[in-house]
Amino acid sequence: MTITATTTPQPTATAPDKRRPGVGAALRWEIVKLAAQIRSRALLAVALIIPPIVVAVLNGQQQPPSDTIYGRHVHDSGYAMPLLMLAWAAQWVLPLLAAVVAGDIFAAEDQHGTWKTLLTRSVSRTHIFWAKTLTAIGYNLLVLVVFAGGTIAAGMLIVGTQPLTGLTGQAIASGTALRLVVTAWATTIAPIIGFTALALLLSVRTRNPAFGIAAPVVIGFVMQLLGSVTGLDLTRKFLLTTPLEAWHGLFAQHPFTGPLATGLAVSAGWTIICLAGAYLSLRRRDITGG
Amino acid sequence: MRPIITRTLTILAVAAGITATAAAGHFDITKTGLERALGPTFANLYVQQAGILGITGITPTTIGANASCDKGGPKVADVGAGPNWICMMSWTDNKGQHQDGKFEVTVRTDTTYVAGGPSKIVGLATITDTHGHDVTNPVFEFDGVIPTGS
Amino acid sequence: MSDVLAVDAVGLTKTYGTLTAVDRLSLQVGQGEVYGVLGPNGAGKTTFLRMLFGLIRPDAGTLHILGRTWDEHGIRALDGVAGFIESPKFYPGLTGRKNLQLLAGLDGGAGRSRIDEVLETVDLRGRERDKVGGYSFGMRQRLGVAASLLRDPRLLVLDEPANGLDPAGIRDMRALVKRLAGSGLTVLLSSHDMAEVEEICDDVTIMRTGAVVYHGSIAALRAKAPEQAHEIHTTDDERAALLARAAELEVTRLDDGLAVRGPQPQIDALVAQLIGEGIALRRLTRRETPLEALFFMLTEPDTDPAAPELAITGAAR
Numbered sequence: 001m002t003i004t005a006t007t008t009p010q011p012t013a014t015a016p017d018k019r020r021p022g023v024g025a026a027l028r029w030e031i032v033k034l035a036a037q038i039r040s041r042a043l044l045a046v047a048l049i050i051p052p053i054v055v056a057v058l059n060g061q062q063q064p065p066s067d068t069i070y071g072r073h074v075h076d077s078g079y080a081m082p083l084l085m086l087a088w089a090a091q092w093v094l095p096l097l098a099a100v101v102a103g104d105i106f107a108a109e110d111q112h113g114t115w116k117t118l119l120t121r122s123v124s125r126t127h128i129f130w131a132k133t134l135t136a137i138g139y140n141l142l143v144l145v146v147f148a149g150g151t152i153a154a155g156m157l158i159v160g161t162q163p164l165t166g167l168t169g170q171a172i173a174s175g176t177a178l179r180l181v182v183t184a185w186a187t188t189i190a191p192i193i194g195f196t197a198l199a200l201l202l203s204v205r206t207r208n209p210a211f212g213i214a215a216p217v218v219i220g221f222v223m224q225l226l227g228s229v230t231g232l233d234l235t236r237k238f239l240l241t242t243p244l245e246a247w248h249g250l251f252a253q254h255p256f257t258g259p260l261a262t263g264l265a266v267s268a269g270w271t272i273i274c275l276a277g278a279y280l281s282l283r284r285r286d287i288t289g290g
Numbered sequence: 291m292r293p294i295i296t297r298t299l300t301i302l303a304v305a306a307g308i309t310a311t312a313a314a315g316h317f318d319i320t321k322t323g324l325e326r327a328l329g330p331t332f333a334n335l336y337v338q339q340a341g342i343l344g345i346t347g348i349t350p351t352t353i354g355a356n357a358s359c360d361k362g363g364p365k366v367a368d369v370g371a372g373p374n375w376i377c378m379m380s381w382t383d384n385k386g387q388h389q390d391g392k393f394e395v396t397v398r399t400d401t402t403y404v405a406g407g408p409s410k411i412v413g414l415a416t417i418t419d420t421h422g423h424d425v426t427n428p429v430f431e432f433d434g435v436i437p438t439g440s
Numbered sequence: 441m442s443d444v445l446a447v448d449a450v451g452l453t454k455t456y457g458t459l460t461a462v463d464r465l466s467l468q469v470g471q472g473e474v475y476g477v478l479g480p481n482g483a484g485k486t487t488f489l490r491m492l493f494g495l496i497r498p499d500a501g502t503l504h505i506l507g508r509t510w511d512e513h514g515i516r517a518l519d520g521v522a523g524f525i526e527s528p529k530f531y532p533g534l535t536g537r538k539n540l541q542l543l544a545g546l547d548g549g550a551g552r553s554r555i556d557e558v559l560e561t562v563d564l565r566g567r568e569r570d571k572v573g574g575y576s577f578g579m580r581q582r583l584g585v586a587a588s589l590l591r592d593p594r595l596l597v598l599d600e601p602a603n604g605l606d607p608a609g610i611r612d613m614r615a616l617v618k619r620l621a622g623s624g625l626t627v628l629l630s631s632h633d634m635a636e637v638e639e640i641c642d643d644v645t646i647m648r649t650g651a652v653v654y655h656g657s658i659a660a661l662r663a664k665a666p667e668q669a670h671e672i673h674t675t676d677d678e679r680a681a682l683l684a685r686a687a688e689l690e691v692t693r694l695d696d697g698l699a700v701r702g703p704q705p706q707i708d709a710l711v712a713q714l715i716g717e718g719i720a721l722r723r724l725t726r727r728e729t730p731l732e733a734l735f736f737m738l739t740e741p742d743t744d745p746a747a748p749e750l751a752i753t754g755a756a757r
Contacts, residue, residue: 002581005496020621021546021547021548021549025545025548025549026546026668028545029542029546032538032542033531033534033542036533036534036538037533070680072657076450112530112531113529114529114531116490116496116524116525116526116529117524117528117529117543118546119494119520120493120495120522120523120524120525121496121543122515122518122519122546122547122548122591122592123515123546124514146486194502218522229641286490286495286497287489287496288495289492
């Protein structure tokens with residue numbers, strides 16, 4: 001009564017496409033969806049517009065914001081601006097930038113009830129997972145580049161390209177300073193990917209876009225707080241916010257990169273754990289909503 | 291049921307991780323680390339100030355700045371971040387005179403610090419350069435970083 | 441390839457906590473068949489279809505789709521299969537056409553050249569440039585069919601395609617499904633509406649709280665169905681009931697009037713007799729169709745699901 005065909009039936013009149021759709025097809029789909037999203041475009045615009053405004057306002061202020069590193073130098077060198085901005089952004093802006101798209105990208109399918117629309121086509125959950133992950137990481141790096149580029153350019157154009165005072169009091173020539181500032185911003189790539197992975201995990205687990213976006217920011221805040229507690233020197237090394245501050249060593253007279261190496265490893269650890277958790281969760285999940 | 295278990299386990303794991311690392315931790319910020327960072331930084335900035343004021347004939351080496359630091363008095367261990375570090379700086383000025391100054395240092399957990407010098411010796415927040423412009427006094431208050439291995 | 445069953449489910453079971461959504465479901469759908477899965481809401485139809493589409497994993501049992509299984513073939517298990525579950529969902533911010541283009545891309549792109557054709561089939565030409573957010577429920581339902589047809593499937597799975605549609609929409613949707621079924625497609629239709637399944641399908645599985653209560657052809661089901669029931673209102677229901685019972689009709693007293701069940705000639709004879717006895721007939725209406733009556737008997741909560749045969753024979757008298 002039960003016919004169990006174990007051999008794969010051959011394609012019939014359907015004559016399916018030779019190329020099986022994979023991550024590439026899913027990736028194109030994600031990018032089109034992202035490009036159509038108002039939020040993603042708005043965030044890029046904000047990342048482009050805000051830095052020059054902040055730099056101009058700071059430049060116009062008599063009293064420099066000396067409670068943050070490089071704050072007291074904002075009038076002395078255009079390279080101090082992007083470093084001050086980096087120190088500020090590390091507090092909550094960078095986690096937020098990382099979470100706006102990543103925290104939503106999985107949960108939005110729950111919100112629209114479109115998981116079943118996606119998963120009843122010819123791409124697997126694995127394909128969708130990687131397509132979404134790559135889209136979120138790619139987008140976040142694009143936002144970072146725009147934000148950093150805008151900040152650095154605004155500092156140089158509005159304040160100037162004076163030599164920068166290093167963190168050992170040494171003078172850093174303009175060309176070297178630019179290279180170091182760009183490097184300092186580049187060191188946030190690893191923790192931003194880590195925060196992206198965290199947001200992706202929360203997006204998969206909570207199925208709630210608002211939670212997926214807000215929670216990484218809150219977690220980032222808590223990590224900042226924990227990291228500022230005296231005596232937790234070992235604990236703070238494992239926090240995802242610590243790598244965002246690892247650039248300081250680049251500006252010493254004898255640069256030290258130990259914190260950067262640790263930060264890279266810690267970011268990689270967070271990324272792997274969060275992505276693995278998200279992947280397994282998505283693979284096993286019963287799609288019942290929608 | 292299952293999400294509750296997952297959440298509880300996650301919270302427990304995080305708490306255990308924090309406790310374990312807090313217990314096993316050592317201090318990255320030490321008295322010697324701060325002293326080694328502060329001396330050369332002050333020397334560099336002192337030379338920079340001299341340049342602004344038009345004073346010649348000194349280099350970081352001739353100044354020979356030396357810091358001796360203590361955190362929160364004799365009863366507090368001289369390790370870790372805090373706003374209560376006091377560093378006695380001694381150096382040689384451009385006239386060959388020995389100088390001493392008490393610096394108040396706030397060390398942050400990210401191993402950066404802010405040091406403020408005595409204005410009687412290092413001058414006020416703004417100084418007048420050789421062209422008569424008011425500029426920031428680099429040694430009045432300055433940022434620095436304590437090198438760490440990781 | 442027609443010897444491979446389109447769907448072959450054996451002992452499929454899915455539980456959520458203490459609730460058994462699908463309980464040892466077995467059903468076979470041959471290629472080219474138009475097959476109905478019928479049951480009230482909560483009977484487990486949609487859970488079964490979710491297992492078919494790999495959206496959820498069965499706890500037990502095996503499932504072959506056109507000879508393939510999820511465990512062995514992964515997403516390839518859906519090659520040649522298309523359809524939707526519950527109401528089809530799309531990205532509201534994108535146009536109907538853009539949604540179809542993206543879905544075609546997820547199939548490998550071959551469907552892109554068929555977009556105009558499928559839009560024509562479901563009668564959405566002219567609205568394809570509008571955002572799906574502005575579509576009516578029926579239009580979205582039709583777009584769901586279009587999205588399924590893009591895959592040029594051999595097995596089309598439709599879950600309550602007429603749900604939530606107005607009468608005209610229901611009529612159009614049924615006509616569409618019948619047209620598709622006539623083109624040689626295997627159609628698996630889930631519905632809670634006996635009339636819909638009766639109109640469209642050849643074979644049916646009736647489910648109730650996760651379990652199968654009937655399995656076979658519509659024709660065989662029809663043979664098991666009770667006689668047509670009528671509701672009569674008279675000036676003297678008491679005596680009318682006695683007369684009906686004497687005429688060997690099955691009689692149920694209603695709050696107002698009587699329900700009588702029996703062959704048409706006997707009903708006709710009863711009406712003549714009532715008038716002869718001086719009882720005026722105020723109203724005579726048909727109740728639900730026999731198949732609907734049977735469906736309700738099979739799926740109403742107070743019947744014993746463990747003895748479906750008994751329920752059927754009892755109903756058929």
